[in-house]
Amino acid sequence: MHAELACFEERCRARFPIDEVIYNCPRCGGLLEAVYDGAPQPAAELRALWRARRTSNAPLDQSGVWRFREIIPFLPDYRGVVTLREGDTPLLEAPRAAEYGGLDRLVFKHQGYNPTGSFKDNGMTCGAAQALRLGMRRVACVSTGNTSASMAAYASAAGLQPVVFIPHGNIAYGKLAQALEYGALTLQVEANFDQILALVMRLAERLGIYLLNSINPFRIEGQKTIMVEMMEQRDWRSPDWVALPGGNLGNTSAFGKALREMLRMGLIDRMPRLAVIQAEGSAPFYDLMRAADRSRLPRVEHPLTLATAIRIGDPVSWPKALHEVTVSGGVVEKVSEQEIADAKAVIGRCGIGCEPASAATLAGIRKLVSAGIMRADADVVAVLTGNVLKDPDYIYRYHTGELEDPAGNRIAPNFGNRPLVVPNDPDRIAEVLGG
Ligand code: F0G
Numbered sequence: 001m002h003a004e005l006a007c008f009e010e011r012c013r014a015r016f017p018i019d020e021v022i023y024n025c026p027r028c029g030g031l032l033e034a035v036y037d038g039a040p041q042p043a044a045e046l047r048a049l050w051r052a053r054r055t056s057n058a059p060l061d062q063s064g065v066w067r068f069r070e071i072i073p074f075l076p077d078y079r080g081v082v083t084l085r086e087g088d089t090p091l092l093e094a095p096r097a098a099e100y101g102g103l104d105r106l107v108f109k110h111q112g113y114n115p116t117g118s119f120k121d122n123g124m125t126c127g128a129a130q131a132l133r134l135g136m137r138r139v140a141c142v143s144t145g146n147t148s149a150s151m152a153a154y155a156s157a158a159g160l161q162p163v164v165f166i167p168h169g170n171i172a173y174g175k176l177a178q179a180l181e182y183g184a185l186t187l188q189v190e191a192n193f194d195q196i197l198a199l200v201m202r203l204a205e206r207l208g209i210y211l212l213n214s215i216n217p218f219r220i221e222g223q224k225t226i227m228v229e230m231m232e233q234r235d236w237r238s239p240d241w242v243a244l245p246g247g248n249l250g251n252t253s254a255f256g257k258a259l260r261e262m263l264r265m266g267l268i269d270r271m272p273r274l275a276v277i278q279a280e281g282s283a284p285f286y287d288l289m290r291a292a293d294r295s296r297l298p299r300v301e302h303p304l305t306l307a308t309a310i311r312i313g314d315p316v317s318w319p320k321a322l323h324e325v326t327v328s329g330g331v332v333e334k335v336s337e338q339e340i341a342d343a344k345a346v347i348g349r350c351g352i353g354c355e356p357a358s359a360a361t362l363a364g365i366r367k368l369v370s371a372g373i374m375r376a377d378a379d380v381v382a383v384l385t386g387n388v389l390k391d392p393d394y395i396y397r398y399h400t401g402e403l404e405d406p407a408g409n410r411i412a413p414n415f416g417n418r419p420l421v422v423p424n425d426p427d428r429i430a431e432v433l434g435g
Helices: 043-055 066-071 095-101 120-133 146-158 173-181 193-207 217-233 250-264 284-290 318-327 337-349 356-370 392-399 426-432
Strands: 002-007 015-017 032-037 091-093 107-110 138-142 161-167 185-189 241-245 273-279 331-335 380-384
Touching: 032 217, 043 066, 043 217, 066 217, 066 250, 095 337, 095 356, 120 138, 120 146, 120 217, 138 146, 138 193, 146 161, 146 173, 161 173, 161 193, 173 185, 173 392, 185 193, 217 250, 241 250, 241 356, 250 273, 250 318, 273 284, 273 318, 273 356, 284 318, 284 331, 331 337, 331 356, 337 356, 337 392, 356 380
Parallel strands: 107 380, 138 161, 161 185, 241 273, 241 380, 273 331
Antiparallel strands: 002 015, 002 032, 091 107
């Protein structure tokens, strides 16, 4: 396969060598994507090959990303790949969450089972591999937390120096802790995600640092495998819907690209519809879908949400995401802080758990079902993007009734589970336990 970078803009489509260090099209400023020329292997052969690799002990085959390497063929060879055994995440049946959402059945694809606890690992193994191939020494990202945790781990494992830029005071503690533990030089900037991204885009070239934000097309290639693995786990039967949270919209772009490519390769026979869910206070993509003019994103100057992972007002990948949602016949919904918090507790009660941004999926599904957009008997997979332990502070506050939304309104602990303080007294404890 011959791999190149191509401008995503329909009116441009300029091509560039796969090993050029660029993040936007040098001609028109559009987003870039990896494209491949050459006939892919027949679908039946690929399915058999990918299935056979499940029994292999080779590190590359044990990765839920590189096991599918024929669908992400941007590297000349695989010697420089660092895998922490990313991917291989389960599909989990969740009857209680289904009932809450108004569905007969609901399955979660839980990306929180990844080595650093989020879907970012699927993309980061590819981004780090490309950085090594380009001979880079330092890599950087701007992050609401998970990207920095993931990049820190993969860069350190690959012998690269990770530099992390995060909004001061606005990321979950678990994620900041990971960046420090994995050895990233961590800069807490007094600005929001969008402002810092603009700053770092300017700094990257000047300092010779390779950027591993989701604007990096190789991260998008890795995140495609989330959909490939999901289809394989379903024996290549497409669901009706795939629901996911939307922040910087890299995942929406990756999922759409993966689905289109799988359809073209004959791996699946129809596209599922994408349902992208945003938090009400950070919902520029929701607004775009309802705007008369979809050529410009109505960005949100001061995005707000307790789901800090998706607190983004100016998502870079919106042109790709718009294309993917449109092509898939998808929808974009937004949900309130209360809806996210309650949905999250319901996912917890399933014994599954996730971080706040991930729970936007179930909250969105509930809204879409009650609006009649999603049918109760629809076949739905919701992607849980991050692990429950990423943001323990949020959880404790919710269950104890202390959680407040960004405007200072108290979130009702509708599914609260307050810990009880009891004396060191067997009779009193027995009383509490009803015995
Ligand atoms: N869910 C979680 C847990 C995330 O960390 C993110 C993004 C999203 C959803 C949204 O995904 O940006 O592809 O639309 N987190 C990024 C970060 C922005 O820096 O960790 P998206």
